[in-house]
Amino acid sequence: MKNLFQQSTLDLSRQLLGMELIHEIDGKATSGRIVEVEAYKGPEDRGAHSYGGRRTKRTEVMYGRPGHAYIYLIYGMHFCFNIVTGVPDKPEAILVRALEPLRGIDRMAERRGIHLAFDEDGNPKQNKMKPLTNGPGKLCQALGISMEQYGHDLTRKPLYIKSVSEPLAEEKIATGPRINIDYAGEARFYPWRFWIKDHSFVSR
DNA sequence: GGGACGATCGAT
DNA sequence: TCGATCGTCCCC
Numbered sequence: 001m002k003n004l005f006q007q008s009t010l011d012l013s014r015q016l017l018g019m020e021l022i023h024e025i026d027g028k029a030t031s032g033r034i035v036e037v038e039a040y041k042g043p044e045d046r047g048a049h050s051y052g053g054r055r056t057k058r059t060e061v062m063y064g065r066p067g068h069a070y071i072y073l074i075y076g077m078h079f080c081f082n083i084v085t086g087v088p089d090k091p092e093a094i095l096v097r098a099l100e101p102l103r104g105i106d107r108m109a110e111r112r113g114i115h116l117a118f119d120e121d122g123n124p125k126q127n128k129m130k131p132l133t134n135g136p137g138k139l140c141q142a143l144g145i146s147m148e149q150y151g152h153d154l155t156r157k158p159l160y161i162k163s164v165s166e167p168l169a170e171e172k173i174a175t176g177p178r179i180n181i182d183y184a185g186e187a188r189f190y191p192w193r194f195w196i197k198d199h200s201f202v203s204r
Numbered sequence: 205g206g207g208a209c210g211a212t213c214g215a216t
Numbered sequence: 217t218c219g220a221t222c223g224t225c226c227c228c
Binding site for chain 2: 180
């Protein structure tokens with residue numbers, strides 16, 4: 001079988017939905033199902049950090065092989081996790097915007113500073129679960145992802161992606177414009193945001 | 205050397 | 217709707 005990452009950025013964006021993103025720290029795993037992503041295709045995409053072929057210390061990893069982690073600090077406070085895609089010297093990436101928590105939920109809540117509450121059946125209440133991972137900065141904090149993982153090969157532990165089910169049926173996938181790139185001119189309207197339809201952990 | 209800005213979040 | 221907060225990037 002071909003490497004998961006050897007396909008077009010838009011195709012991979014769809015295929016990532018439903019897959020599990022896992023990070024193991026001190027032998028303990030936290031993970032979630034990927035439910036929302038955005039594709040960025042430099043150098044022509046004005047919404048991308050690599051627009052115009054911008055090649056800096058921050059964006060360098062996007063110019064390398066696909067399947068590695070592109071991570072950056074945003075607004076001086078939050079990290080965003082991306083998967084490098086495309087081929088070397090074609091700087092493309094996919095931003096993971098939201099997860100549905102799977103493993104290590106107690107640890108994720110700790111890292112996020114959220115006190116879990118449970119219903120009478122012993123299941124965590126949804127209003128405490130959602131803010132764990134329903135945004136790009138939140139999921140990084142929940143999984144303990146920071147600049148330390150910049151450039152990491154995502155086919156390897158401790159930070160990796162696992163296929164846990166059949167690819168999602170086409171009709172279960174929704175698309176729309178990407179979020180918070182008002183500066184990107186026409187590119188702000190490209191329908192390169194992908195999410196699982198009606199999924200409650202999607203960021204908005 | 206300096207200043208403007210951002211693929212966000214959470215409180216108001 | 218707005219402020220926090222700081223590394224990166226680009227210009228002077």
